[in-house]
Amino acid sequence: MNTRKTLVSLTALATLMSVAACAAPEKKADTTTESGVDAATATSAEDFGGMDELVKAAQDEGELNVIALPPDWANYAEIISTFEDKYDIDVNSDQPDAASQDEINAANDLKGTDRAPDVFDLGQSVALANTDMFAPYKVETFDDIPADFKDADGTWVNDYGGYMSIGYDSSKVPDVTSVQDLLGPDFKGKVALNGDPTQAGAAFSGVMMAAIANGGSADDIAPGVDFFAELKKAGNFLTVDPDSGTIEQGTTPVVIDWDYLGSAAAANVDTWKTVVPEEAVVAGYYFQAINADAPHPAAARLWQEFLYSDEGQNLWLKGGARPVRGDQMAEDGTIDADLWDALPEVTGDPVIPTDDQTTTAGEYLAANWSKAIR
Amino acid sequence: MVGAFQDGDGRPTLGNLDALTSDAALSALKGSLVLSATTALIGAALGALLAYLVVSLPSQSLLRRTTLAISGVLAQFGGVVLAFAWIATIGSVGIVTKAMSDVLGVDIYGSGWLFDLPGLVVVYAYFQIPLMVIVFAPAFEGLRPQWREAAVNLGASTWDYWRHVALPLLTPAFLGALLLLFANAFAAYATAAVLVSQGQPIVPLLIRQAITSEVLLGQANVGFALALEMIVVVTIVMVAYNLLLKRTSRWMR
Numbered sequence: 001m002n003t004r005k006t007l008v009s010l011t012a013l014a015t016l017m018s019v020a021a022c023a024a025p026e027k028k029a030d031t032t033t034e035s036g037v038d039a040a041t042a043t044s045a046e047d048f049g050g051m052d053e054l055v056k057a058a059q060d061e062g063e064l065n066v067i068a069l070p071p072d073w074a075n076y077a078e079i080i081s082t083f084e085d086k087y088d089i090d091v092n093s094d095q096p097d098a099a100s101q102d103e104i105n106a107a108n109d110l111k112g113t114d115r116a117p118d119v120f121d122l123g124q125s126v127a128l129a130n131t132d133m134f135a136p137y138k139v140e141t142f143d144d145i146p147a148d149f150k151d152a153d154g155t156w157v158n159d160y161g162g163y164m165s166i167g168y169d170s171s172k173v174p175d176v177t178s179v180q181d182l183l184g185p186d187f188k189g190k191v192a193l194n195g196d197p198t199q200a201g202a203a204f205s206g207v208m209m210a211a212i213a214n215g216g217s218a219d220d221i222a223p224g225v226d227f228f229a230e231l232k233k234a235g236n237f238l239t240v241d242p243d244s245g246t247i248e249q250g251t252t253p254v255v256i257d258w259d260y261l262g263s264a265a266a267a268n269v270d271t272w273k274t275v276v277p278e279e280a281v282v283a284g285y286y287f288q289a290i291n292a293d294a295p296h297p298a299a300a301r302l303w304q305e306f307l308y309s310d311e312g313q314n315l316w317l318k319g320g321a322r323p324v325r326g327d328q329m330a331e332d333g334t335i336d337a338d339l340w341d342a343l344p345e346v347t348g349d350p351v352i353p354t355d356d357q358t359t360t361a362g363e364y365l366a367a368n369w370s371k372a373i374r
Numbered sequence: 375m376v377g378a379f380q381d382g383d384g385r386p387t388l389g390n391l392d393a394l395t396s397d398a399a400l401s402a403l404k405g406s407l408v409l410s411a412t413t414a415l416i417g418a419a420l421g422a423l424l425a426y427l428v429v430s431l432p433s434q435s436l437l438r439r440t441t442l443a444i445s446g447v448l449a450q451f452g453g454v455v456l457a458f459a460w461i462a463t464i465g466s467v468g469i470v471t472k473a474m475s476d477v478l479g480v481d482i483y484g485s486g487w488l489f490d491l492p493g494l495v496v497v498y499a500y501f502q503i504p505l506m507v508i509v510f511a512p513a514f515e516g517l518r519p520q521w522r523e524a525a526v527n528l529g530a531s532t533w534d535y536w537r538h539v540a541l542p543l544l545t546p547a548f549l550g551a552l553l554l555l556f557a558n559a560f561a562a563y564a565t566a567a568v569l570v571s572q573g574q575p576i577v578p579l580l581i582r583q584a585i586t587s588e589v590l591l592g593q594a595n596v597g598f599a600l601a602l603e604m605i606v607v608v609t610i611v612m613v614a615y616n617l618l619l620k621r622t623s624r625w626m627r
Contacts, residue, residue: 100588123588189466189486196572199587238486241571250467362589370398370573 039297043154044138045305048298051140054305055087057298063090064299067106067117068098072244072264074160075319082315083306089299097243099200100126107133107291118300120289121159123201125358127287131155134289137301139308144328149285159307160260160321161285163276163346164209167262171271172253179213179227179277182254188235192242192252193228194261198365205284206256207365208353213280218353221361222368229372237373244268258284259344263320276346283350285324310334380595390599398580399600405491405575406560407607413498414555420499421506421555422548428507429514442511445504452501457568460497464488491575494566498559505558506551513547550618557611560604577604 037048039057048054058064064083071077080091094115095102100123110116120127120134131151138154149158166176173186182191195203211217211224231237242252247265255262262274288307294300306312313323314336322343329335353361379386393399424441431438464470466483474480487493517540525535563578574580577600583590584597 099586101586101591105585125591126588129591189483193572196574196583198574198589199583201588204589237572239489239570239572240486249465251461251465358589366398366590367396370401370575373573374401374575 039301040135040292040294042297042301043136045140045301048301051305054298054302058087058089058296058302061089061296061299063092063114064296064303065092065094065115065118065294066303067094067120068096068100068103069093069121070096070243072261073319074260074316074321075264078318079307079312079315082311083303086306087302089302099123099195104130104133107293111293114295116293116295117291118294118296119303120287120291122156122287122289124284124287125201125355125362127156127289128355131289133292135292135294135297135300137290137304139304141308141325144325145308146324146327149324156287156289157304157308158285158324159288160316160323161283162258162260162321163344163350164205164256164280164282164284165259165262165274165276165344166254166256167247167259167265167272167274168254169247169250169269169271170273172250175273176254176275177277179210179280182231182236183234184236185234187254189238190252191231191236191254191256192238192240192246194242194255194257196369198362198369201284202258202261203256204358204362204365205258205282205353207369208351208361209256209277209280209282211280212282212351213277218351218357219360221364225365225368225372228369232373239373247272258321260320260322263344274344276344278347281346281348281350283352285352314339380598390595393596394599394603398574399603402574402577402580402600403603406577406604409491409494409498409576410556410559412495413502413559414552416495416499417502417506417555418510418548418552421503421551422510424503425507425511425514429511442508445507448504449501449508451504452562453564454568456497456500457565460488460493460500460569489569489571491570493569494576497565497569498562502555502559506555509551509554510547513544513551517543546618546621550615553611553615553618557608557615560608560611 037053037057039048042048045051045054048057066080069076069080071080080093083089084091092115094106094117098106100120103117103120103122104126107117107120122130134155136151136153136155139157142150142154142157145157151157166179166182168176173190174181174184176182181187193203193206194200197203197207207224207228208218208221209224210227211221214223214227216223228237238252240246240252242255242257244265246252247255248268255265259274259276262272266272266274288304290297290300290304307316308325310329313325313329316323317326317336317339320343323329326335326340330337330340379388379390394403424445428438428441460468462468464482465488466486468483471481471483474482488496521539522535525539530538561578563582566576566579567582570576570579574583581597581600581604584593584600587593
């Protein structure tokens with residue numbers, strides 16, 4: 001009886017293992033285009049023989065996999081549909097609400113399949129920790145991008161940024177002018193932070209903003225954590241993860257988040273206002289990169305060209321985000337001036353935490369955040 | 375499991391187990407145990423009462439059949455849908471919250487307790503009670519009327535019968551169901567993931583943080599270690615459950 005049991009288990013185990021072994025066959029896709037260019041190693045449109053050839057190569061692939069691009073985040077819904085219509089390429093948008101690390105995990109898990117993400121849109125720390133997964137590529141407008149906002153080889157390029165802001169429904173709470181206002185009794189159970197700061201980059205910057213408003217700095221995030229502890233004690237801190245849905249319903253009348261997400265909320269809530277507190281201006285940029293193992297390498301490169309074209313940059317601006325070429329385009333007069341001027345006013349020098357400062361602050365948060373808000 | 379003893383580069387280490395003793399990990403474990411124990415007790419007590427009431431109805435009774443059927447459905451009604459159902463009911467703009475404040479002027483929403491541990495207790499009870507009904511009703515059905523008749527023939531009062539016959543028979547089954555409910559709540563993830571986004575008060579949410587965080591990188595192996603911790607707890611519970619089950623089946627043949 002026991003021998004039989006053992007045999008059965010062994011057979012079952014062997015079956016499982018063989019299934020696991022065939023689960024993801026490493027497919028070495030042929031990435032050479034009809035004109036004989038290896039799209040996976042191309043570092044500029046020139047390598048394809050010009051934009052027209054790149055478009056043709058991308059259209060041959062016919063598809064583009066993107067991941068973690070929420071439709072209401074920096075106008076991605078319109079960016080994706082415009083790209084689809086313009087080039088007749090299907091965009092498969094996977095896990096729109098995923099976090100940056102999920103993008104990297106998905107790229108590793110799906111490596112070698114045609115479902116792997118072609119391009120990434122990442123937060124700073126995840127992007128800088130994974131540069132060996134990116135394919136260097138310089139878009140045609142590469143020289144327009146300020147040197148601080150790109151890798152010299154084009155391994156990654158900042159795409160859009162914004163300022164940490166306080167968005168609020170002015171029909172439900174009084175006007176907010178500073179971070180300190182949020183401690184008031186009118187904000188009971190109303191203040192939400194976009195995610196957990198030990199997980200989400202946006203929330204992390206929110207705590208950083210609170211730290212700077214309360215005498216801390218990019219090197220010392222502790223006053224920010226203390227501020228949220230106080231907020232929690234006052235009964236004002238709401239542990240809901242806000243998104244455009246909860247804002248529209250009214251579950252989260254006050255949201256600490258990037259200013260461009262605030263302006264997306266304003267589209268559905270007339271009384272929504274977004275302020276960048278002048279005593280604590282924290283800026284942050286997201287990172288754009290091409291997956292080195294992209295199943296659709298030409299489409300991935302065309303997507304980059306589109307994002308950094310005037311059209312793509314203006315689409316981000318339409319979502320309230322500050323496109324990385326914004327200043328240059330304003331000078332050239334190619335920017336949508338109405339939208340550019342309508343961005344929330346920002347005074348003072350913005351703080352952009354470095355990678356080291358982010359790591360140190362992250363460790364402090366890991367040890368203290370859950371205690372602070374309990 | 376192997377991953378729990380490796381660092382980011384695949385070298386063997388015990389550092390991840392060290393991470394289990396950090397404040398955040400310990401308070402998450404405590405949160406998980408408290409949440410599971412509370413909802414198991416609430417679920418077991420109310421569920422057993424409901425099961426008793428249902429089973430004492432005649433077996434063809436419509437009410438009895440409906441209650442059991444609904445319990446069967448609700449016991450599986452967890453996850454994201456359940457969380458949204460509660461947000462729509464007693465969230466800040468939920469139907470009940472609105473009605474209570476309009477009609478009675480009572481603020482049941484407070485400062486958002488629904489989205490914290492107390493909220494999880496309420497929401498988990500919603501699937502724990504029906505689960506108790508379906509796992510515990512058979513134990514009541516297993517009490518044969520003959521035993522009661524025999525007890526009465528021997529001069530026992532109702533109290534004597536319950537005290538000396540029924541309760542001792544039901545105790546192992548009750549404790550077994552309690553453990554099952556505990557394990558059920560301990561392993562639940564999706565409901566909590568939707569409701570609670572801050573501070574990771576329970577272990578499954580802390581694992582999510584370890585795997586997906588974009589602020590703290592390279593924590594995946596700590597996630598494995600946390601999962602191992604959960605496996606240990608659930609194993610203990612399941613071993614205890616099996617022991618009790620053996621004891622129960624001895625009586626309930």
